[in-house]
Amino acid sequence: MKQSLPTSIVRDGHPDFQLLTSLAAEIIQRAGGAEALSDGFSILLRHCVDDVIMTPKTGRRSYDELEKTEKTYIGTRVEIELRAMLNLKKGKLDTVILGHDVDIKNTMGSNWMIPTEAVGHPCILVAADEARAVCYLGLIVARPEYLTTGQNKDSKKSISALGFANILWLLNAHPYPPNFWRTVPSDVIDRIFAEKSGNRRVMSLFREVQRVPITRAVIEAVAQQQDFMRRIRADNGKGTRDHLAREGVLLLSGHFDAPLIRALGLPLCGGSEFVSYKPRTQAEVAIAASAGIVLAWNG
Incomplete structure (x- = not known):
């Protein structure tokens, strides 16, 4: 998305103000409030993109590696997922x-490509900027005067430079979970995937990337095996958690170890996320021990 967007002129007196603000209020209410919308929407977008990248099956790690048809399908996924999130029904267009x-x-x-059948109708505008890890959610009435004069071979037009000011933004450059692999140095990725077994790759992941919440999807991508979560569990002393503990590294679950995560000042983890950390002081080792986790520690 463009880094510099014009200030919205959709306010009292604008011809679309009443319609767009009523639609915005309905969307926010259906999402469970403004905070729930901002949190849920950004996660929805991340899942839609990552599910098409399919790192566990394809080995691809970024949007840029997708085929053209796959990039198009992301739009379909977003439409389906957004309707489900807001409990909206299909209409003559995408929803009602x-x-x-x-x-x-x-x-x-x-920019967005507006089909001829949508001209004159309200549109929900969704955008994800992978490079800057921000996302957008806006509303516009696709009036001809807001669109470009030119069109593509499918007779679709885009929003003109002046037309952008007629967007009512619900989220504008809102933080969006980055693609995990974009946050990891290439040499670290190479070391992780150089390991020959799923267990060793998962161990390398948590050894190399600490103090960062890691999702089940990332673990699955690294393990590349069925029952990949068994790599996390203690597994009678053979699991990732036990092996790392013998190296002095904690592997914590956002669901089961939330109090310990807070006590150590680690980033907040979702219920299906994990975070690793190598305690730096005897006091931190003692905090882990009080939670029932015994670590090897050499000071």
Whole structure:
């Protein structure tokens, strides 16, 4: 998405103000509130992109590696997932909100392509910026005067430079979970995937990437095996958690170890996330021991 966007002029007196603000209020209410919308929407987008990248099956680690048809399918996934998140029904266009036919447009670039059937109708505009890890959610009435004069071979037009000011933003450059592999140095990735077994790769992941919440999807991508979560569990002294403990490294579950994660000042983890950490002081080792985790520690 463009880094510099014009200030929205959708306010009282604008021809679309009443319609767009009523649609926005309905979307926020259906999401469970503004905070729930901002949190849930950004996670929804991350899942839609990562599920198409399919790192566990393909070995690909970024959006740029996708085929053209796969990039197009992300838009379909976003439409389906957003309707489900907001409990919206399909209409003549992508959905219906407060009796209005509404189209849902997604982009991973800098603009949206508006089909002829959506012209004159409200549109939900969705964008994810992988490079900057920010996302956007806006509303516009796709009036002809807000669109470009040119069109592509499918007769679709994009929003003009002046048209961008007529977007009512629900989320503008909102933080968006980055693709995990973009945050890891390439030499670290190489070391992780150089390991020959799933267990050793998972151990290397948590040894190399500490103090960072890691999702089940990332663990699955690294393990590349069925029952990959067994690599995490103690597994009678043979699991990742036990092996790392013998190296002095904690492997903690956001679900089961939340109090210990807080006590050590580690980043907040979701219920299906994990974080690793090598205690730096005897006091931190004692905190782990008080939670029932015995670590090897040499000071």
